[in-house]
Amino acid sequence: MSAIFDALRRWPDVEAPGLVAVDAADRLILDTSAELRASALPGDIVVINDAYGALTLGAADAGASGIRTHLDAITGERALDANAARVGLTGHYRSGPLDAELVRGVKVVLLRLPRSLDALRDIVGLIAAHADPSVVVVAGGRLKHMSVSMNTVLSENFRQLDVSHARQKSRVLLVRAPRGGRDPAPAAAQVAGLEVRAYGGAFAGARLDIGTRLLLANLPDSPVGGAPNDPFIDLACGTGIIGAWMATRHRGAHVYACDQSSVAVESAKATMLANGIEDRVTVVRDDMLGARPSATASLVTLNPPFHSAAAVTDLIAPRMFAEVARVLRPGGQLWCVWNSGLKYRPLLEREIGPTEQVARNAKFTVTVSTRR
Structure with missing residues (x-):
């Protein structure tokens, strides 16, 4: 063995x-x-x-x-x-x-x-x-x-x-x-005007984590994209809060939400169903954006994780940024929230393109990076 x-x-x-x-x-x-x-x-x-x-x-x-x-x-x-x-x-x-x-x-x-x-x-x-x-x-x-x-x-x-x-x-x-036992059922809560569903183990549960809260408060009012062939992309979607927020605030817009975790994907699907937007939001389990073609997206949102299994590592975000750069078309944007201590801005500049700070609080920073 x-x-x-x-x-x-x-x-x-x-x-x-x-x-x-x-x-x-x-x-x-x-x-x-x-x-x-x-x-x-x-x-x-x-x-x-x-x-x-x-x-x-x-x-x-x-x-x-x-x-x-x-x-x-x-x-x-x-x-x-x-x-x-x-x-x-x-x-x-x-x-x-x-x-x-x-x-x-x-x-x-x-x-x-x-x-x-x-x-x-x-x-x-x-x-x-x-x-x-x-x-x-x-x-x-x-x-x-x-x-x-x-x-x-x-x-x-x-x-x-x-x-x-x-x-x-x-x-x-x-x-x-x-004895007893039961099939899993998602926790339910209303946050940020959304019905959120979360199976056990989904990041943040049926709550709005403070990083995502800051990102939602600063997303653009009139984002480019949202067509069926150019959906807003929510990478590492977790329970689907960002994707659901985009779909409910931009009526008729299409969203593509993905996560590598099966419990996150099932939670996000339940969130979309609870908000009546399941026909406009595609939720998939994928490694990064592997199923998406290159140079086709106008907007990606991301709250990057820093755990691989139980290990804390700084190796995940660089891979995610490189994958976003592959999928964004020239002029496309990544809206990203990250722990300020991680100092991701030089990496974002290098992997994607010009990066501006949009918002910052005591712990998190929101940036927008435009694909060269």
Whole structure:
């Protein structure tokens, strides 16, 4: 198994020294679940929240087949496929959405604990509602990302909870005997005159984060674009607040919203439906703007993330700015909000073109960059 782990990569996600594709928590989850997996039949095992395929491929290498797996990020899903091809384990698993079919009748679940309690509540509620009554969930993570509140969430839907000893700053929680359970339902709130919907784990939840608030207050009154063949583009859309705001304030305008996270995409779709604009807003799961043709967009909005999986990194924004530069036509604009301490303006100037500061508060800066 160690030879397989040595071959795993994060690509197409960002790669750099210190950003790993497999860690001690993955190894502990696999070691703890080894006996359970040894007696599992094909189709008995589900993997949820695998980062880059370590859990899925570790189980497959040990003999499991018919594994069902869900990775929230499309970059993680593509990394799993690339890693499987690299180590010769393609065909041992199938990726799917986080829904009832993923966990129906499952007997062993390998779960990398999400950092969000709401996301964990959605996942374990789904398992409890649809898994086999004998299911065992082996849920692990790094100690720095775990809390006692996770035990409480797990106990809401399972009668038995056991806690492993810590190993290499990681720990595993084992839960059995499901009770109740429910399918995930998005949280709902009204913010900025919009109905916002958010499934567990979506950035900011059903709220308006302060950076996005500043961006919305400064977007142009009469933006260029909005036609079906030149929609306003909301990159890294999260729950879809920016795209929904553009669509409701510019009647008849079309919007293209995209995010690499499946929970963000489902949240954004629910937001558009709640505001009655689903016919004018296309929401897609994509890595950056991979599905968009070059030099075709007049306006892109962006609140760039700075997390890759659980790692904080400054490598994501440069990739996003380069992708925006590819998609913008000459004269097209990027309206961007960013943490002022990150000092993105020189990077925006270099990657896209002339950049002006539009607004600034104690923490965030809004800029508009015009494609050369």
